[in-house]
Amino acid sequence: MAYQKLPLSFVAFLLLVNLHGEHSMAKEVVPVGVVLDLNSPVGGVAERCMSMALSDFYAVNDDYNTRLALLTLDSGNDVIAAASAALDLMKNEEVHAIIGPQTSAQAKFVIELGRKAQVPIISFSVTSPSLSPAQNPFFIRTALDDFAEVKAIAAIVKAYGWREIVLICEDTDYGNGLIPYLMDAFEEFGTRVPNKSVIPPSSSNDEIAKEIKKLNETNARIFLVHTTASLGSKLFVLANNAGMMREGYAWIITAGLSALVDPLGPKVKESMQGVLGLRPYIPRSKQLEDFRRRWKRNSTSSKPNVKITGLNLFGLWAYDTAWALAMAVEKAGIMHSGFLKKNASKSNVDLAALGISETGQTLLHTLLTTEFQGLSGKFQLIKGQLQHSAFEILNVIGKTERIIGYWTEQTGLSQELNGIGEVEYSISKVGLKQPIWPGDTTNEPAKLRIGVPVRTGFEEFLKVEWDPRTDKPIISGFSHDVFIAVLKALPFPLPYAFIPFMNKDRQSAGTYDDLIYQIKLQKYDAVVGDTTIVADRSLYVDFTLPYSESGVSMVVLVKDEEKNNFWIFLKPLSLDLWLATGAAFVFTGLVIWVLEHRINSEFRGPPDQQIGMIFWFSFSTLVFAHRERMVSNWSRLVMIIWFFVVLILTQSYTASLASMLTVQRLQPTFVDIKEIKRNDYFVGYQNNSFVKGLLIKQLNFSESQLKPYSTPEEYHEALFKGINNGGVAAIFDEIPYIKLFLAKYCSKYTMVGPTYKTDGFGFAFPQGSSLVPHISRAILNVTQDRDKFGALEQKYISSSGSTSSCEDSSASISSNSPSLGLYSFGGLFIITGVVSLFSLSVYVLKFLRTHWPALSTTHPESSFSSKLIEMAKYFDQKEDPSSHPNIERHTSRVHAVSSPDVTELNHSRNFDVVSYMDESPPSTSFPSRHSDITCLDEGVPN
Template identity: 30%
Template sequence: MKILVFLILGVFGANGNSSGGSIRPKNVNIGALFTYNSVIGRSAMPAILAAVEDVNSDTTILKNTKLNLIMQDTNCSGFVGTIEAMQLMGREVVAAIGPQSSGIAHVISHVVNELHVPLLSFGATDPTLSALQYPYFLRTTTSDYFQMYAIADLVSYFGWRKVVAIFVDDDYGRNGISILGDALVKKRAKISYKAAFTPRGPESDIDNLLVGVNLLESRVFIVHVNPDSGLNIFSTAKRLGMMSASYVWIATDWLPSLLHSSYRIEPNTADLIQGVIALRHHTPDSDLKTRFSSKWESLKNKEIIKFNSYALYAYDSVWLLAQALDVLFNSIDAITFSVDPRLRDMNESVLHLQSLRIFDQGPKLLQILTSTNFTGVTGQIQFDSEKNLIHPAYDILNIGGSGSRRLGYWSNYSGLSIVPPDTLYINPPNTSASRQNLYSAIWLGETTKMPKGWVFPNNGKALRIAVPYRVSFLDVVTKDKGPLGVKGYCIDVFESAVALLPYAVPHQYILYGDGQRPPSYNNLVSEVAENPFMDSGLVVVAPVKQTKSSPWAFLKPYSWQMWGVTGIFFLFVGAVVCILEYRTNTEFRGSPRQQLITIFWFSFSTMFFKHRVKTCNNLLQEFKDTLISNSDPIGVQEGSFAYTYLRDELSIAESRLRVLKTQDDYVNALQGGGVAAIVSELPYA
């Protein structure tokens, strides 16, 4: 009898494991690590329990082996989570589901690497949890690497160039935003300011942080925080008036995770986030997902009525492990654990590290896990060479009313699309700009007009624009009693151009002149260059507009004194560019009298009109052959730069120049034969 008992122990081992492939262990320990009382944990716990129950009742997998689940509460603490993980590893688990925290995952990944225990995390999305550094860490959800590239594509799609990142200052927050910065640079955009706050810090920290970012130029805020405290950001922003039109708020998947863990959005919560754009893990519709949703209604041990995407990933994680163990048991004789030689000399430690043992079959199980391919409730479960799930995708949501509407999808396969990415996988990948498309959003303030994403900073100085205080040609520009202080055609053109900008430009008009006579443009430009206007950041002289009504036109490069980073822009906005067209006029060629010659000045004209240089040269030659070569008088508007241009550039004697002040002077000079021609700017002409 003693010999028989010895033989039985020798065959099955002390832990009851079989030495033959045909006889499997009756039970196998698996662990689960997450924070029970959290948005993710309250969804993950019933999902994990349901998955274990489903596996144990399924006769087609693991056969006579049952999964023995050991759960540990990490209590939303890096220290407690590490201790709990160490205790779990001392229970001879073959794998662990979790953790949900990226910070805890960083710490315990070192432990599982040492003990060869695969860690299947359904919630740790930090991109720096790489397969190279942590070979036994296997992410069974989508890495934030892809989410940040999705946000960068969104920013580029809407034409914004600067964003403010608001994030929790831990591994999850910092590393995600770091990837976002890299992704934005590739789209010629950037993070203009990184606003980090301490995890579980006082609300006053958030208040101070938002007051600071509200002084910045950018009005596009990316919020990457934890779901348990994220709404504090929006409630504070609401109180500070930052949840109104012109603001853009984009939340990562934490917000849908919070909202979809509730049966409905509470009115107070809904009021906070109207118009917010959010990303949610995309899980394709399927019969498996529908059955899971139906099963959820009858699940025990659940504190919430609805579930978020992390519940689905947790459920699939258990099934992934079960399928891998099924394959493993067909190829090994027994499950065994060995003493770690590095811990052998620590038997007297009060930490009892001698209970930590190496899982001998861990490397083989890990290899099976990474090569498994099956369809779960989240879709296809398969890993690429870097141990990321293939086909990462997100739903783009627009929060509104008591729920949300889907604007479209993002995937690394097709970019932004209104077509579900699952239907596009049969086609070649295409992320070209022409294929990017989303439905229209309803933004903060219940408007469909896309926010510009930029405002002049509250602590910045308004743009000061020098405007000639005219006494003639008042339709062009003059003083006014209205809000702007000036009015006229040039002002209308400038205001219309500024309104087309993708951001606001606060500005004020400064009248130049005494209102008794037209001021000199040359003096104005000289004073702009020399006087303290420069301390305002930028000075712009009111522009003139070119039209096509004149039979003759010349391009004359003219230099503006410009300061500030936006100076170049105003060279383009300040003048409306039109193609100059020379139309043959035989009557004009025969008699220069009673004809109007116009000169249009525009900086950088040769850059845009190289193809017109020959025509302009021909026109200039005709001008020289007619008016310049003879002694006929030429009319010039008082105060116009044309006076010095004719005198200094074309060497016309001042005795030939006749200064004209009003519209009547123009008419009388032409009709009465006082001038052979008038050189003027088109708005006045």
């Protein structure tokens, strides 16, 4: 059996003789079992601490009637050995309690034995949450549950903004028991655990090295180690050999390992430089300082050839456990007690012969209510285990440990705790003192390695320059500033480092597809720049939401030929409107001639003169230059409507022509992609862009038709040369680039044609990255803040030209004719046509009703066509003036002149002319000026 048994008589002798002299011979000796791995740093230190605890306790409480006798058995790291040792102590030594065992796997069996025998199992080293005193009534934990440190670990990870962390755990109950709690804690604030490494404690160095290599290949940078000291010490040495303890990495160790940093050897400590550790805070006290001094003086074990390692937290808990048990035994009044059922079996491992302790329940209750101020702080058991108050965060530097801060559930992370600790002025942004990270640097590890493109044009989006003093890259531009604004909108810090995607000559190392694929190759953690979200790229990266406009369009040269057009005066009206207007003029003139021919002398005369009158009168109304007066009321009605139509037409014509002559009318040289492809014209695209693939695959351009360009100046030169001088017919590019190009050359070029759908610019991250939803939400916050985002657009995209002037000029750019169409004036023509036809119809019906009966009576034998000819002759005859009141009054006024001398004649003529020109004639109606002169001249000698 792999354990060592110390006889009770020998322990009692040492206790009674060496500690208390002759007076102590009357004390009740209470046997207590101890099951530990005495060759481990925890077991060896704990054994010595418990011995010192009983010496100190009984030195202070010499009057107590009980004395504990510790029966220590060495179980090693074997589960069976630990269970056998506990069974032996209960069955053969009838111990009242057992301190131990040391590991969680061993404790599972021993706790069950304690429950069966009702013997309290007290452990100061079993910290796995999988073993709970609430589920095991005879199990007492005088240490902190590992679950207590989960929130503190999560606070550190969140404070430094680490979005991914790898868990390295020991493949035991101790290691596996904490994983679910850590996963839940990280998930609350979005930190992802992409990998877990579970290493058996029995693994060889080669097996551990293989696991480390596998982790290194995942490009992980943040690690949380939850192992025992034996496995952890080998792990860090091998990790250091693999180059994973250099700058850019971060390592956190839990309390199980950080509590044992000091006892580890110098080689292990050297490998752990820059590691952050978390362990329960032990308040300073005079009692603790005195104990430390005595520990240093007595640095060797009572056993020969066994060196006592450095004092650790588990030793302090062991000291307080022995002290508490001694106090509880005295309070419980345990005297001459044993097991109710005696064992007849001679086997040390006969479970059936195991009895029940008489004092187990009493001792358990007394121990649970015991309180005192111990070396590790206040000893108080709540729900069967020690309660935590605070954790301290250490940083391994050189051969020492430096405390950089504390964590409590009430205050979170802080540099000081109730004035404890020395004041330091190196303060990091997370509320802790500045740690020294692996690689002996203060630069925060696990910075996002952000790849950025190296451009030769459109540097407004992203520009890479080099600091002449430090030779480090300086990144600027629209995409860079948007990303910085997004980081400020995140609820957590996100350290990063920009890495230009370049070759040894500091030129671009490839296309944008090549740049983004570096994420797949794990050379970059993200790509920031004017990277377009397209389906092919999303096969190997995840994109955030876009932060720019989307789509690919075509930009072409514009021409202004309107002002140099010989026939520009015809452009305001379309052909159909010109024809309709001319027809309306002729029709209206004809209607007026019909209505006025028989009663108005100005509409009479030879046929050629009457035809000329029809055209002259109607077209003269266009500029209101007609001088003929209307006699018929129907004519006047027609003219009222016609004047309104003419007014609208002339005003519209004038406005349109003025716009053509004064406003620059730019026409795109090409508006149809089919025309460009049909004529095999060259087209341009941005070099290294995905647009080349779009032109070939989606738009079916031949690769021989494509020409790559890099700068807006090259765009301008290629378009300006045109198709006949080695240039291109059009440039295809994304809308943000086109906007920037037009901001510089808006008066010469325009964007035309359809827009081909893309999702705009976005930031690229590895597939499954937990940062993508956080970055996307922050992008929404930034882009919806129009003041902030608009200022960025104005700074970069609109700084090279006047956006407003470009918008004004582009408003006049159209591929359609600006001429006014017939449809816009259809209502006017319908109104004037209806009124004209109605007036004409009424007049014709009246004429026929008046003359047709008479004609039928006088020529009854005539045919219908003959009658129509006769009716035409009647129509051509001047109507009797007596039948028209206006004509009659005018005629009587004219013929009232008795003497036709020249003086009166001239006076009469002048009166008529003045009256007509002033448009204020007397109430008596006058004929037109020409008619009046004709009448007055009759009978006057020449």
